[in-house]
Amino acid sequence: MKKTAVSLDKAYLLLNHGPVTLISTAYDGKQNVMAASWVMPLDFSPPKLALVIDSQSYTHALMQESRELVVNIPSNMIAEKVLSAGGESGRNMDKFAHCGLQTEVASMVAAPLVKGCLAWLECKLIPEQHIESTYDLFVVEVVAAWADTDVFDGTCWRFTEESQRTMHYISNGNFLSSGDLIPLS
C-alpha cells in the first residue's frame, strides 16, 4: 500500500466504474461516515462529482455546515465495515468506532480519510440550492485525490489479486467485487 497523489485531471478515473464509496464528513469536532453508491463523475477538469445524500442523514447535516466531504473508495477487504456504515445513523454514536473504521488527516478538508480504502477524493460543495432541496443531489469539486499505487497506476485501475479490489453494491446487503479486465481484440 502506497498512497500517492492523483492528478486532479485524472481524478474522475477513480469513479468511472461505479464503485461503492464511503462519504466522510466533519464539522466542529464531530465527524461521520456513511456508505453511498449514488456517486458519479460530472466533469473532468476541474473535476466535479454529483452525489445523492439523503437530507435526513447526519452526513447531510455535517456537510451542510462544513461544505466539505471526502469520497473514500473502499477495498473489498473491508466489505463488512462498509455494510455496517450503510446501516445505521451516526447521529448518536461514534460511527467510525462502531464500524471499526480508522482515519487519517486529509490535506485540503477537515473531513478525514478512511483507512482500508484504495482511493480518496477530497471535495468541496458547489452550491446548487434547487437540486439540493428537490432531489438531495449535490455537486462537489474535487480539490485533492489520492490512490493506492498497488492498484491504481495514475490513470487506470490495475487489479491483479482477488483481494484489494474495489466493490459495487447491488442490493439486500450484497456487494460484488470489481471483476477482471475484459479481453478485447
Place this chain on the structure above:
Amino acid sequence: MKKTAVSLDKAYLLLNHGPVTLISTAYDGKQNVMAASWVMPLDFSPPKLALVIDSQSYTHALMQESRELVVNIPSNMIAEKVLSAGGESGRNMDKFAHCGLQTEVASMVAAPLVKGCLAWLECKLIPEQHIESTYDLFVVEVVAAWADTDVFDGTCWRFTEESQRTMHYISNGNFLSSGDLIPLS
C-alpha cells in the same frame, strides 16, 4: 434470455453497481446510441436517474427534441460493440449498423431497446434547465424497466457464469466485468 418487466420501484437496483450503459435515442425517424458511464440512480419511487450527456453529442440533440431515452445495460459479451459506440459520433452515420448493434421496440418511448443487453430502463426527461446548461447533467424519470431474468431476479443481480455479466468502464478503452459476490459473515 427471458426479458421480463421490472417493478418500477425496483428499477434503481439495476444501476446501483455502476455498470457502463448504452444510451439510445430517437426523433423524427433518426436514432442514435452512445456509451455512457456517468449514470446513477437519483430516487426510488417514482424512479429517477441522473446522467451526464455532452451537449456537443448527437445523442444530446435527439434527446433535446424527443425528451426521451433508453438506458441499456450491456452484457460483457458485447464489450467490443460498446467500445465502438463510445468512440464516434452518430451524426453522419447509422451508428447501430456501424457498431453491429440491433434493436427492438420499447414500450413507452420512441427510443429503441438495444439487443445484447441485460436490462433496459425507458426514461423521460424532467426539465432542469440550469443543471442541463451548466453541467450537461440531466434528470430523467424511469417509465418502464426490463431485465433478463437469467441474471436479474427482480430485486438482485445474480451472476453465475463469466459470460452474461454487466461491465464497468475504467479508462483507455478498458472494461472490467462485474465480479463475484463478496462473502459476508
